Amino acid sequence: MRRAVIVIVGLVLAAARTSATDQWPSFRGPDAGVVADDANLPDTWSSTENIVWKADLPGLSWSSPVVWDDHIIVTSAISAGQEATPEKGLYDPGDQHGKTRSTSLNRWMVYDIDFETGKIRWSRELAQKVPPTGRHVKNSFASETPVIDGERIYVYFGAIGLVAALDLTGQTVWTQQVPAHETYFDMGTASSPVLYKDRVYIVHDNHSDSFMAAFDKRTGAQIWKVKRDEDKTAATWSTPFIWENDRRTELIVSASGQVRSYDLDGRLLWQLSGMTFLTAPSPFARHGLLYFSSGYPGASPRPVYAVRPGATGDISLKPDATSNDYIAWYQPTLGTYQTSALVYGDYYYTLLDRGFLLCHDARTGKEIYGRQRISREAGGFTASPWAYNGKIFLLSEDGDTFVVQAGPEFKLLGKNSLDEMSLATPAVARGSVILRTQSKLYRIARR
Amino acid sequence: MTCRERLAPGLWMLACGVCLLSNASGSAQSAQLVQVGVIPAAAEKVEVSGDHAYLVTGRTLAIFDISNPGTPKREGEYTFPDKIWGIEVVGSLVYAAVDKFGLGIVDVSNASAPQLRGSLKTPGQSKSIALTGSMAMVADHMSGVNFVDVSDPAKPVFLDDFFLDGYARAVAARGPIAAAVDTPTGLYVFDFSKPGKREPVAIRQSADRPGSVKMSDPNAASGLKVAVLLGGGSLQIYDIADPAAPAKAATLRTPGARAQDAALQGRLAFVADGASGLQVVDLEMPAKPRIIGEFKTTMPAHAVAATNTLVLVAVGAVEESPAGSSSAGKGQVLILEHRLRAQ
Numbered sequence: 001m002r003r004a005v006i007v008i009v010g011l012v013l014a015a016a017r018t019s020a021t022d023q024w025p026s027f028r029g030p031d032a033g034v035v036a037d038d039a040n041l042p043d044t045w046s047s048t049e050n051i052v053w054k055a056d057l058p059g060l061s062w063s064s065p066v067v068w069d070d071h072i073i074v075t076s077a078i079s080a081g082q083e084a085t086p087e088k089g090l091y092d093p094g095d096q097h098g099k100t101r102s103t104s105l106n107r108w109m110v111y112d113i114d115f116e117t118g119k120i121r122w123s124r125e126l127a128q129k130v131p132p133t134g135r136h137v138k139n140s141f142a143s144e145t146p147v148i149d150g151e152r153i154y155v156y157f158g159a160i161g162l163v164a165a166l167d168l169t170g171q172t173v174w175t176q177q178v179p180a181h182e183t184y185f186d187m188g189t190a191s192s193p194v195l196y197k198d199r200v201y202i203v204h205d206n207h208s209d210s211f212m213a214a215f216d217k218r219t220g221a222q223i224w225k226v227k228r229d230e231d232k233t234a235a236t237w238s239t240p241f242i243w244e245n246d247r248r249t250e251l252i253v254s255a256s257g258q259v260r261s262y263d264l265d266g267r268l269l270w271q272l273s274g275m276t277f278l279t280a281p282s283p284f285a286r287h288g289l290l291y292f293s294s295g296y297p298g299a300s301p302r303p304v305y306a307v308r309p310g311a312t313g314d315i316s317l318k319p320d321a322t323s324n325d326y327i328a329w330y331q332p333t334l335g336t337y338q339t340s341a342l343v344y345g346d347y348y349y350t351l352l353d354r355g356f357l358l359c360h361d362a363r364t365g366k367e368i369y370g371r372q373r374i375s376r377e378a379g380g381f382t383a384s385p386w387a388y389n390g391k392i393f394l395l396s397e398d399g400d401t402f403v404v405q406a407g408p409e410f411k412l413l414g415k416n417s418l419d420e421m422s423l424a425t426p427a428v429a430r431g432s433v434i435l436r437t438q439s440k441l442y443r444i445a446r447r
Numbered sequence: 448m449t450c451r452e453r454l455a456p457g458l459w460m461l462a463c464g465v466c467l468l469s470n471a472s473g474s475a476q477s478a479q480l481v482q483v484g485v486i487p488a489a490a491e492k493v494e495v496s497g498d499h500a501y502l503v504t505g506r507t508l509a510i511f512d513i514s515n516p517g518t519p520k521r522e523g524e525y526t527f528p529d530k531i532w533g534i535e536v537v538g539s540l541v542y543a544a545v546d547k548f549g550l551g552i553v554d555v556s557n558a559s560a561p562q563l564r565g566s567l568k569t570p571g572q573s574k575s576i577a578l579t580g581s582m583a584m585v586a587d588h589m590s591g592v593n594f595v596d597v598s599d600p601a602k603p604v605f606l607d608d609f610f611l612d613g614y615a616r617a618v619a620a621r622g623p624i625a626a627a628v629d630t631p632t633g634l635y636v637f638d639f640s641k642p643g644k645r646e647p648v649a650i651r652q653s654a655d656r657p658g659s660v661k662m663s664d665p666n667a668a669s670g671l672k673v674a675v676l677l678g679g680g681s682l683q684i685y686d687i688a689d690p691a692a693p694a695k696a697a698t699l700r701t702p703g704a705r706a707q708d709a710a711l712q713g714r715l716a717f718v719a720d721g722a723s724g725l726q727v728v729d730l731e732m733p734a735k736p737r738i739i740g741e742f743k744t745t746m747p748a749h750a751v752a753a754t755n756t757l758v759l760v761a762v763g764a765v766e767e768s769p770a771g772s773s774s775a776g777k778g779q780v781l782i783l784e785h786r787l788r789a790q
């Protein structure tokens with residue numbers, strides 16, 4: 001009996017060690033920002049409260065950290081020169097549209113940070129050159145979040161067209177060079193790579209030769225590459241999504257021209273028109289529905305779609321329609337510019353870039369509460385929201401994380417400040433929030 | 448004595464040789480325009496009040512005495528820390544929408560030495576400003592329309608705001624009626640004659656990329672009550688006789704298809720129309736706007752201001768000097784006199 005109890009306890013502990021929240025392998029984690037409840041996760045923090053450690057990060061990057069066991073992986077681009085300073089908030093950058101080009105040597109870096117100590121375990125320089133493409137002053141040359149599977153780290157730097165895999169000791173396993181094209185108004189790239197089974201997928205929509213490609217994760221060999229008809233539709237920063245539904249597994253790419261679903265060999269399954277130009281939010285699924293959106297404030301519509309599995313062909317809505325056989329619901333003005341939405345429990349939460357939160361029924365799209373100003377102190381928002389323990393966390397560009405009660409009533413619970421510009425969506429793993437600001441990486445945990 | 452009265456009595460006779468007239472519609476009246484002066488300075492925005500012209504270039508507001516339009520005289524300037532997107536002149540105060548600096552109020556009672564009287568930071572970029580009574584409306588890129596009590600110009604006080612779904616582009620007010628526009632499609636009409644929350648009495652999502660809005664003077668003899676939106680290269684005229692029920696009366700595509708700025712004076716709209724120069728539009732029948740005059744400019748026209756006798760048209764390229772203290776480039780501001788003439 002005693003032995004059986006020990007075995008069971010051992011199995012439980014083993015299961016706990018490998019639970020989803022132990023690892024945060026990709027942008028927004030395994031569950032699109034939703035984290036399993038954990039009493040150890042912090043509700044409050046500041047630059048001095050609940051900080052296990054903080055580490056200086058060189059260069060500039062808005063990519064998110066990813067976590068596997070005690071490895072925290074971050075990327076960066078380090079310029080040898082003086083680069084334009086990013087500015088907070090949504091703003092009109094004037095006639096130059098915020099374009100900036102670097103004339104300095106940049107180094108594209110990958111860092112492994114020790115989860116326990118915050119020390120750099122190793123760093124790897126993958127490229128050194130003057131960036132051949134431009135970027136928006138608020139973008140970086142390393143905005144794509146890496147992905148990790150416990151054996152390797154896969155990175156994609158769209159600015160220089162570099163795809164690479166490293167092992168967990170920092171050794172380069174393979175590299176692949178893909179074209180690095182100029183982007184809409186030199187805004188740069190940000191669409192992160194995705195990993196599914198034995199393949200790494202990337203998307204690079206641009207003005208001359210938009211494409212998607214799949215690589216063998218072990219060797220880097222290109223398995224296929226398909227052209228995407230997005231050259232005339234401006235930028236896409238959305239990260240593709242692998243949608244495992246009850247019918248099949250699909251690769252979803254949300255973009256300004258069309259949202260397209262592909263099979264895992266790049267064959268088109270269905271497509272949808274009706275997005276707005278400049279698409280940043282990333283698709284995700286919950287409750288058997290696929291959600292995607294776009295919402296540049298200066299354009300119309302700013303749509304959100306919830307789609308059922310099994311579609312084929314063109315599933316675009318007819319004029320004035322809000323649903324069809326595959327579109328469960330549609331909201332024409334709910335889309336955000338940068339942030340991705342969050343489905344937590346029964347609710348679909350929209351974090352407007354300019355500081356408002358809205359809540360809708362995730363299954364029907366029915367409004368639960370309309371636009372709620374998060375706080376008059378809140379600036380702009382780029383990082384996507386995350387949730388645990390019945391709370392929603394909203395990281396502003398000022399470095400303030402506003403904590404909001406989950407559920408059908410809006411209630412602001414608090415504000416946690418780190419006093420530095422923050423655009424990267426944090427990782428949450430092993431009872432800690434791993435939060436990246438412009439120059440630092442924080443491990444935050446209840447202490 | 449106004450600048451109009453100081454014009455040489457024979458100028459209009461002389462002007463006939465240089466003005467360009469248009470009366471394509473064969474209406475009873477046409478607009479007659481004659482250049483009577485030039486300010487040799489580039490400007491992105493221009494306003495006129497009394498005997499003074501106010502030119503905006505980059506961060507700098509420059510003041511010119513145009514009491515004698517033939518010989519405008521630079522009097523003074525004030526430089527803000529950020530770009531000036533819009534100004535409104537009320538008496539001896541210039542209210543400025545100054546990018547991330549926010550609302551700035553400059554005392555120009557001594558035009559040779561303008562002084563900052565007060566300021567208030569708005570959440571994002573201040574893009575446009577309008578005054579209604581003692582309240583300023585500021586179009587802010589982040590937060591929509593900000594309402595600011597400016598009864599004490601030295602201490603502007605934030606009152607409230609109204610969020611706009613799109614990017615707030617411009618505000619305008621005449622008396623208690625005000626309007627705001629956002630891109631891509633929004634027109635928001637406010638009526639402050641009625642007590643209540645500072646919210647629009649009407650919202651129309653029917654405009655085409657409005658970048659600017661102008662209001663007619665409801666007390667003018669013309670009785671015209673319209674809001675004119677500029678965007679998509681056209682004038683979009685909304686009838687706001689009932690502010691709670693604005694209706695798009697007409698869209699007028701100007702010859703240059705570059706309508707960038709307009710000044711409303713009585714029933715006339717003076718329109719800076721890019722390479723096509725200045726267009727004069729008769730709005731007497733808002734549903735049937737008619738071009739009744741034009742003034743060809745040698746450089747593209749991009750900003751305009753008007754009094755009941757003068758039109759100031761900013762033309763040509765604008766470049767801000769590195770120090771931001773003065774304007775440069777090939778631009779200038781033409782001073783025209785206008786009048787209606789029976790056919």
